[in-house]
Amino acid sequence: MAAPESSAAAVPTLYTNNALRNAFGGVLAFFILLLIGVMAFSIRLFSVIKYESVIHEFDPYFNYRVTQFLAKNGIYEFWNWFDDRTWYPLGRVIGGTVYPGLTLTAGTIWWLLNSLNIPLSVETVCVFTAPIFSAFASWATYLLTKEVKGTGAGLTAAALLAMVPSYISRSVAGSYDNEAVAIFALIFTFYLYIKTLNTGSLFYATLNSIAYFYMVCSWGGYTFIINLIPMHVLLCIVTGRFSSRLYIAYAPLVVLGTLLAALVPVVGFNAVMTSEHFASFLVFIILHVVAFVYYIKGILTPKMFKVAVTLVVSVGLAVCCAVIAVLVALVASSPTKGWSGRSLSLLDPTYASKYIPIIASVSEHQPPTWPSYFMDINVLAFLVPAGIIACFSPLSDASSFVVLYIATSVYFSGVMVRLMLVFAPAACITSGIALSQAFDVFTRSIKFQLPGIASNTEVDAAETSSSTAEAQNDVVKAEKSEETSKNRPSKKSKKKEKEEKPLTKAKAEKKRLLALPLDSSVISLLLLILLGALYVVHCVWAAAEAYSAPSIVLTSRSHDGLHVFDDFREAYAWLRHNTDVDDKVASWWDYGYQTTAMANRTVIVDNNTWNNTHIATVGTAMSSPEKAAWEIFHSLDVKYVLVVFGGLVGYPSDDINKFLWMVRIGGGVFPHIKEPDYLRDGQYRIDSQATPTMLNCLMYKLSYYRFVETDGKAFDRVRQTEIGKKYFKLTHFEEVFTTHHWMVRIYKLKPPKNRIRGKTKKSKSKTSTTSSRAKRSGTGKKNPWN
DSSP states (O other): OHHHHHHHHHHHHHHHHHHHHHHHHHHHHHHHHHHHHHHHHHTTOHHHHHTOSOOOSSHHHHHHHHHHHHHHHOHHHHHTOEETTSTTTTOEESTTTSOTHHHHHHHHHHHHHHHTTOOOOHHHHHHHHHHHHHHHHHHHHHHHHHHHHOHHHHHHHHHHHHHOHHHHTTTSTTOOSTHHHHHHHHHHHHHHHHHHHHHOOHHHHHHHHHHHHHHHHHOTTHHHHHHHHHHHHHHHHHTTOOOHHHHHHHHHHHHHHHHHHTTSTTTTTHHHHSGGGHHHHHHHHHHHHHHHHHHHHHHSOHHHHHHHHHHHHHHHHHHHHHHHHHHHHHHTTSTTTTOOHHHHHHHSTTHHHHHOHHHHTSGGGSOOOHHHHHHHHTTHHHHHHHHHHHHTTTOOHHHHHHHHHHHHHHHHHHHOGGGHHHHHHHHHHHHHHHHHHHHHHHHHHHHHHSTTTHHHHHHHHHHHHSOHHHHHHHHHHHHHHHHHOSSSOOHHHHHHHHHHHHHHHHHHHHHHHHSOOHHHHHHHHHHHHHHHHHHHHHHHHIIIIISOSOTTSEEEEETTEEEEEOHHHHHHHHHHHHSOTTOEEEOOGGGHHHIIIIIOOEESOOTTOOOHHHHHHHHHHHHSBHHHHHHHHHHTTOOEEEEEOOTTTTOSSSHHHHHHHHHHHHHHHOTTOOGGGGEETTEEOOSTTSOHHHHHBHHHHHHHTTTHHHHSSOEETTTTEEOSOOOOOOSSEEEEEEOTTSSEEEEEEOOHHHHHHHHHHHSOOOOOHHHHHHHHHTOOOOOTTO
């Protein structure tokens, strides 16, 4: 009688221990996640601590300006805002040409804080939006990885993402760009898709569509989602993993998600009219055909089912062919077959360099080098293959999605360095899975082989690995034996008692055989800890040194200390205080957003790059001789020309280094601009061997005007050579401002009457007495209406 009583008493104890362990694990996981969020936020504050609270880069200044307008004028004025300070004389409809997710998010945060009497400025909210959402992205990574491989893998992946340099580069304090919130939306959308796939809940499917809508509002990279998920659905269908959960996870996303995406003005009917979305519709049709086949299989006899399948497949193929024909007809008229230029650049890496130089000219659209992988993901590059292998043991719908995610993101990151940002979460997820399972194997091996506790551990491990159903069965059998015979021990209980011991020992022996040697486990565990420590050190260094410096304020170190180059803000402040409000400023498109936001002046082109002809016009002017360039700028009503020059201080991202892209973009629209005219034997030179076309173009003259006065030699520290043409004068432009370190130079177009007066003096043609008197008296003015 003692055996059933002890067995029955052990079950509640086992339940109590498991409940306490789960409760403690849940509380511990919560606090770890909280610390991960704090770490993700804190590691991105180096830019504020080392420099100041300032907006970084170029695009964030436009987003900041739009957010200011939203906070001041409201949502309705924002949707209808026509900005006449950009793309003069064309202008730009802001509400219909931006992804509003970032702006609306920051505007909502600012409104909530001010409603709670927390008077933060719009700039402060914009600066700290990215670090806040990096914490949210870490938590979303935990949720996604937990759905795939459990809590341990989720916590590890969240910690890795919180520090990964690739994500830090786009989410430091001050990096107010679309990716600041888009990466969180991307990961959270994937989590809700996997959650729906695992549960079959229509509630999570609806949330998934809403998360996808937020992603569409935030970034043009939403097309990655609407192509990756259909690929996974098709993979599940082909491998025989179709289920009602798969249908619930995908069908509402296509229908509701597409309807919501069409509500975003910048997307509109592109959600159903462009080739990037066609794959989702095709898979949607295939999914319904497969679902219908499975449905009729359950209600028809095998003979009738064969006939019905033949009919359904025939009709399905006909419908698919009809849809494909309609889609082909819709996109046949487009020279790009309905694909955007950036999408074609991803599918064909050489497309942009051949046909769209404006896309190829952007540095973040270049393919990455191998060192950039080590810089941006560090040791994760070596852990990703192990994580992929771990996803196959066992392979589930969720783990197959992770494998597909990492495979596609690796390809896209190899095409465009900007998409390292999409690859980083996938690398963190797979690396988190690999590290979690490795720690599990090594710690279990050590646990089974430590002296003194090995014997107890074997029994405990075997008992805890038994299922709950077996424990409940033991309780029922013990109670029955007590009721039937209180004074007589049950034969079944004795038999069960005899069988339990060999079973427990067998399970323990099996786990012992799977354990690694003790010394190997300890060494491997220490190496993993060392690897993690190196990763943390590298991430902190990258956050503090490599990715925290704002491009608007530059620094350098030398033997005499730290040097700060604040030339950009110096130049924009001069424009703001020394030019008229309606003056137009011409520069290369890189500086358009900053000029509009910081100098509050009208620009000809900016970073939106929506009009290639307009940009080519500016590139042609910069590539032309001084007189021809003056005529182009004068036709655009330009008053000032701004150039960035780094030859004095060694700043490599100046306009001379970008000049060949100006030539290529200008030559793509205006054939008289030819790149070989600016090259000497195929080489780009600015020294004495440079071509006459190069030495006489406007960009060369505006950059190197009076440069010989700095050191007497006119030595360019970026190109590491003396310039070819040192002494020259400007006839149609005059220098009005040069910053302290010569990094930004501003020139003013001379008025046309000066040129006419000069020609009149040279030509000895007679003028009337009336006009001569008017000139001497100073009353002769040109009629503004002529």
